[in-house]
Amino acid sequence: MEMNKLQTKAEQRLIADYYENLTNTFDQRITDEGRERIQKAFEFANSAHAGVKRKSGEPYIIHPIAVAQIVSGEIGLGATSIIAAILHDVVEDTDYSLDDIQNLFGEKVAKVVDGLTKLSDEITAQHDSKQATNFRKMLMTLSDDVRVILIKLADRLHNMRTLDSMPAAKQLKIAAETLYIFAPLAHRLGLYSIKTELEDLSLKYKQPETFDQIVLRLSNQRERREYLVNEFVKPIQTQLKSEDINFSISGRLKSIYSIWNKMQTKGVSFDEVYDLLAIRIVFKPKSNVSEKRQCFDILSLITDIYKPKPDRIRDWITIPKANGYEALHVTVMGPQGKWVEVQIRTERMDEIAERGFAAHYKYKGVQSPETELDKWLEKIREMLQNPESDAMEFLDEFKMNLFSSEIVVFTPKGDMINLPKGATVIDFAYEIHTDLGNRCIGAKINHKLVPVSYVLQSGDQVEILTSKTQKPDLEWLQFMVTAKAKSKVKQAFKLDKKRHLEKGREIIEEKLRQYKIKPSSDTLKKLTSHYSLSNKDQLYAHVGMGFIQIDDLESILKTRRENKLAKYWKLSFGMGRKNSETEHELNLPTKSINKKNTFLLKEDPDESTYSLAKCCQPIPGDDVLGYLNSANHVIIHKRNCPEANKLMSQHGDRIITAEWTNFKKRSYLTHIKINGFDRVGIVNEVTNIISKLSNINMRTVMFDTHDGIFEGDLYIYIHNLEDLNKLISRLMKIKGIDTIERIEKIDN
Numbered sequence: 001m002e003m004n005k006l007q008t009k010a011e012q013r014l015i016a017d018y019y020e021n022l023t024n025t026f027d028q029r030i031t032d033e034g035r036e037r038i039q040k041a042f043e044f045a046n047s048a049h050a051g052v053k054r055k056s057g058e059p060y061i062i063h064p065i066a067v068a069q070i071v072s073g074e075i076g077l078g079a080t081s082i083i084a085a086i087l088h089d090v091v092e093d094t095d096y097s098l099d100d101i102q103n104l105f106g107e108k109v110a111k112v113v114d115g116l117t118k119l120s121d122e123i124t125a126q127h128d129s130k131q132a133t134n135f136r137k138m139l140m141t142l143s144d145d146v147r148v149i150l151i152k153l154a155d156r157l158h159n160m161r162t163l164d165s166m167p168a169a170k171q172l173k174i175a176a177e178t179l180y181i182f183a184p185l186a187h188r189l190g191l192y193s194i195k196t197e198l199e200d201l202s203l204k205y206k207q208p209e210t211f212d213q214i215v216l217r218l219s220n221q222r223e224r225r226e227y228l229v230n231e232f233v234k235p236i237q238t239q240l241k242s243e244d245i246n247f248s249i250s251g252r253l254k255s256i257y258s259i260w261n262k263m264q265t266k267g268v269s270f271d272e273v274y275d276l277l278a279i280r281i282v283f284k285p286k287s288n289v290s291e292k293r294q295c296f297d298i299l300s301l302i303t304d305i306y307k308p309k310p311d312r313i314r315d316w317i318t319i320p321k322a323n324g325y326e327a328l329h330v331t332v333m334g335p336q337g338k339w340v341e342v343q344i345r346t347e348r349m350d351e352i353a354e355r356g357f358a359a360h361y362k363y364k365g366v367q368s369p370e371t372e373l374d375k376w377l378e379k380i381r382e383m384l385q386n387p388e389s390d391a392m393e394f395l396d397e398f399k400m401n402l403f404s405s406e407i408v409v410f411t412p413k414g415d416m417i418n419l420p421k422g423a424t425v426i427d428f429a430y431e432i433h434t435d436l437g438n439r440c441i442g443a444k445i446n447h448k449l450v451p452v453s454y455v456l457q458s459g460d461q462v463e464i465l466t467s468k469t470q471k472p473d474l475e476w477l478q479f480m481v482t483a484k485a486k487s488k489v490k491q492a493f494k495l496d497k498k499r500h501l502e503k504g505r506e507i508i509e510e511k512l513r514q515y516k517i518k519p520s521s522d523t524l525k526k527l528t529s530h531y532s533l534s535n536k537d538q539l540y541a542h543v544g545m546g547f548i549q550i551d552d553l554e555s556i557l558k559t560r561r562e563n564k565l566a567k568y569w570k571l572s573f574g575m576g577r578k579n580s581e582t583e584h585e586l587n588l589p590t591k592s593i594n595k596k597n598t599f600l601l602k603e604d605p606d607e608s609t610y611s612l613a614k615c616c617q618p619i620p621g622d623d624v625l626g627y628l629n630s631a632n633h634v635i636i637h638k639r640n641c642p643e644a645n646k647l648m649s650q651h652g653d654r655i656i657t658a659e660w661t662n663f664k665k666r667s668y669l670t671h672i673k674i675n676g677f678d679r680v681g682i683v684n685e686v687t688n689i690i691s692k693l694s695n696i697n698m699r700t701v702m703f704d705t706h707d708g709i710f711e712g713d714l715y716i717y718i719h720n721l722e723d724l725n726k727l728i729s730r731l732m733k734i735k736g737i738d739t740i741e742r743i744e745k746i747d748n
Contacts, residue, residue, distance in 0.1 A: 025073030034079030176648030504544030623720025
């Protein structure tokens, strides 16, 4: 193997080890000719990247080799993909061009490498997020060749595995972008093990303390879990052997991220996450009986031993998931009163589940019938062909298309259509045909007339009703779910963009005239920032098309007329500011903020460099980060806030790390919800505890009782997270109280 003089002997040995690990993943997929081409690509890339180091201090070439190893060993792609993975950073980071790649390695490799090469700063439009634009370009290549996205996922996975060497703000940006786009993308392509690892690593860097706590809890329960698995599988093994079935059984632990996610969405503790454990049965099917029938036979054997949970049998064999996943799932009551999920698959199904449907697909030269993946790629092509959508809008629409929960509905002729959960009649109409959507006035479901906003249920048979006079309606956007339907309606309203821009400009100028405000660039900046848009043209267009109604202009463009005492009063009680994105309008800072340093949140009533986001209402002590907007103002979000996730994915370069200093003076409005069993005097006990704590004040207390159960909503002013936790622990000691939950969003 040819090594480079710019590398030390230790580096050469390290590179040789990595390359050997890559070649160990090759099997009969890779021909001798393919191995030679891969060797040539490695030597070329090693020479091109010579002398360059990664942030970790390792030679740069290690990254492309590691990506190629994931592409080969974990996804199972062929020589072309492995070569493209080895070369994926050459065009971007060295003096070699795409033409050089094409001349040396052929058109196929060059096309995939082009899809993987990021855009340069000069090409990126000023008003679009660079991340969103790059992603759009990558998807343009994806719609022609799915290998681009598979290699991109491998690239992202290796970056996540080596994220330790990055600065904290960069870690946050990359982790959030991974969670927002790449993990759902891996799920959509059926790469479950990659999706799981991406999610777990994202949580590790976004919320390290939470991640470590779950790891510790899982580790503490390991022995007990292994005992449970052994006890659970013994009778199943005996029964399967007696039926002469060739099988293997393994225990699969719920991923750290999915445990955390369930704790968040269901509002439960770690101990209440009931399906921590899943048992997987993979068997070799007999050739003379259908796979589906054999899976159901095994299901029958298991439910003879353990009682199933009635609503937890999932049949992904009769109707596979859109990403090709096939299996039979059942949740049964196991030993010691624990629910256990059992997954039943054939070896073929297991390979598709682990390596992804895409890896078995067109580029292997097998012409398969049109699959759900083909249909999905076709939808992406349609979205890309819409010239009116900017990159930010496109990214949102694409994210919507990565749905994981699906329903199946039927046309009047009995054709099956897959839609995301929550899809409405109008989504279905656009799914069939644009014209049908444009003219839709309602539908008939089971002979019953329903409106366009009706939410479809799995199994519905839908007959769309149309009218020649009907036209797309902007109100539809409020209840539409699919990206295709939304983009079609928006398209209908974007046909005359110039007219909308003019109309929007007139509306805004007229509104500003009413308040005697000049339409200066600073004023327009504040408006675009408030509505999370990219530039003034986008603002004019959205207003002109009716997407935005500007009716709270005074609060958006708040001036400094308030005297300092009034402003201090409002700030000290966390009131008075209407929108977190625009709080900086009170007093614009002139000092520029260094994004590389941790932003310290200081308690100062005249502080104007930061504001707290309304969407997640952080209080001192919460795990937070900052978003630096165009007016050099920091908006503080909780790290697990969905809105912050979106900002990190689209404007990662504006994310900064933030830390609270000692907060004692200011109070913050916080909403907690209490549930429990009603009894005489319980409300009195709750209010007594709050009033006795000197650093907590009540704003509103509302209690409601029904059939012996009570619900309470407490709006309190509190200094920090420590005080809130003290209050919650005291309230939990009251007899009858069952749960206490902090509500993130506050409607004041």
